[in-house]
Amino acid sequence: MRVRDLGPDDLVPFQQLCSLAFGGSVSATGPAPFRPGQSPLGIDAPGGEGLAAALTVRHDRIAVGGGIAPCGGIGGVSVHPAHRGGGMFARLMTAAIARSTQLGHAFSMLYPSNPGIYRALGYQKVSQVDRLVVPLADLRGIPAPAGLHLSPVTAAAMPEVRALYREVVDAGNGLLLREGPLFGEEMPAAPWTAVLVRDAEGTAQGYLSFARTPDGPAGTGLEVFDLLGRRREHVAALLRSLASWSTVTDAALVRTRQDDPLLDVIPGGRVRPDPEVIPLVMMRVIDTAAALEARPAPHGLHGSIRLRVTDATGPGPVAAAAGDFLVGASEGTVHVHRLADRAEDAPGSHEDPTPPDVRRDEDPGAGAPGARLDIHAASLLLAGGRSLADARRLGLAADADPAAEAFLDTLLAGPRPSVLDFF
Template identity: 35%
Template sequence: MTYHVRPLGPADRQLAWHLGSLAFGYAEQPVPEGWTPDSPGRRVLGVFDPAGRLVAKADDREQGQWFGGRIVPVSGIAGVSTAPELRGRGLARLVLTRLLEGARERGAVISTLFDTTPAPYRALGWEEVGALVHHRVPARVLAEIGPDATTTLRPATEADLPAVSEIYREVARAGSGLMERSGPAFGATPAQVLAAYHGFTVAVDDTGTIAGYASWNRGPGYDANGRLTVDDLIGRTPEATRTLLAMLGAWASVAPTVLIRLGAADPVWSLVARGDAKPESARPWMLRVVDAPGAVAARGWPRHLTGEVDLELSDDVCPWHQGRHRLVLAGGNGRLEPGGEGTVRLAPRGLAAWYAGAGTPQQLRRSGFLTGGDAGTDELLRAATAGPAPTLHDYF
């Protein structure tokens, strides 16, 4: 059977909504007013059968994520759906392969997604590199944390949001994988940002400077089931972090459970015992390199690391970067030049895990994603992406 692939537009809104609702369980919801599949920063590809029926689709979100202190252009994959009767027929592969071609043409160099099941995405070169985890912490544990006497808390105002955004950006810049919260995917106004939460609290130090913030929602009830869900709790200083956590602890009598998104190395762990914080939910996320030379050039690299490694990349989904390349690192910059001897051979999933800092060369060898090279090439590749564990705090 011959299928036709094309971008979806306003005329396809009902078809796209219906197919997505079957896959993700919102069939009873009407199409939102003003929603279209081609909203700013989003490109949706659809697959049509000969009868003109939409049988598969996938969304390409224009976004950025921080790696090595720089924003890397990303294709955020979402809304991947296939008609129930045609699953397992290769339609997801068809639409995702075409989507990656278009994403590369618009400038994306890597792709990330949250997977409901990893197998079909691994078959196309994505690899799991991290997870968005909500931890469940008893509020009574946080109540034992004493607030800082020189730090005050108050509700955020719209005028506070530039300072809040800069605090988040400082953390994102120093991390690995965190979203850049600007551009078409983050077009909410300050009023809309504040309205999305029951509480948006800023911590102010003794100089009047905003030193941290927490965004949170209060669940229903005031019995043993009462809870707070905290999307962000970020302190620029230990005093701000401690005081914000103490505020959450003060809810213990009416909301005894706090759900909070935390990365593996969050400073909150210096104040909360890991045995007291149980994972409530984990959403794994995956990464794929779309344009290897562009991806190497886009991210930052260790400033004091200088060296070269000859690589050979295999990739039948993104064949434009297959073959031999020389990785050259110097002064915090990197480039991937054509040529070299192909000393180290990387499969797409190995390239993804290495690029994200989610796997060392030794781990990739044991997984079968990396072959060739020696202790010297392993050491350089390990040092190149060593650092914070890949972390995402935004679901898409």
């Protein structure tokens, strides 16, 4: 069955299929365009019985090691119960990977409820959306930092909020840029609320965004989306603001980054993980060269290696992900050159995936130390913050000459990927 682009007439059937799969209501009342910034794909059921399967590919950008890479966020993956087990899921996901390739995405990202079916398509778990239950009474003892005060976030203050978030993005891996059209410039609607912490000169130094919710089973009556401060004292001031809610609710559910600074400020040891299922974050390399060239090279890293990425997963090799590459670093910049693919590397294939501008009469990578990664190791490592030794400990194929391993570990170092948004 053919995978096709969905249009306005498909919005209600798509929402009905998502409601069937995930719960929730159908908001559309008739034909209407899908939200901009995404590519909805679907498969029609036999006999004109509506949609059998559908998903959306978001057009996001994410942080990678101080740079920015385009990323296809996969959401709303739904297959009607009458058509499960017939191969529609793999066909739909293969089309989504192909669409990300066409759109020039470096990565694909998703939140799986069943990681195994996505791993078979080349996705690798790289992180998780961490949410912690923070007892609010424990925060009351945090000393008040001098020279700081809080102010409510209004529409006029949203540029300051976005600028603070972007500072955090630039220093991390995996965080979404929260750009239009998927993210609006306007202030989010209630119950979203936020406060800024300002210094004595009135400069915004951090912000806390949250929503008051009905008390959950863990006593949580606040959901905290972002708690971000430039320095330790700014984080402390925002945590003190959270403490003021202890008179009406017991705890807050706080989304955190990997190695979040707030964990070093919270006193006591009663913080605990969210008792609900923790969403995993899986990523897949779509374009190896784009994923590497998106990041700056660390200061002092010079030289080049030969990198081979193999992809033997379900949808077949993604041309931009698999192959031989010469990866070089100099003057803070990463350069990637695709090398001519050798016939013996693709048994039974007579199609030449090498771009026409690649010279075949020379091997610019001759003599360079080499590294060999399968698609899962490449997806783990190129997302940042992990070493080749980490990949091997996970049982992934990550082999390298010592010099190439040191080069890649230096190039791809940094915080482990963090994600604060769901889609």
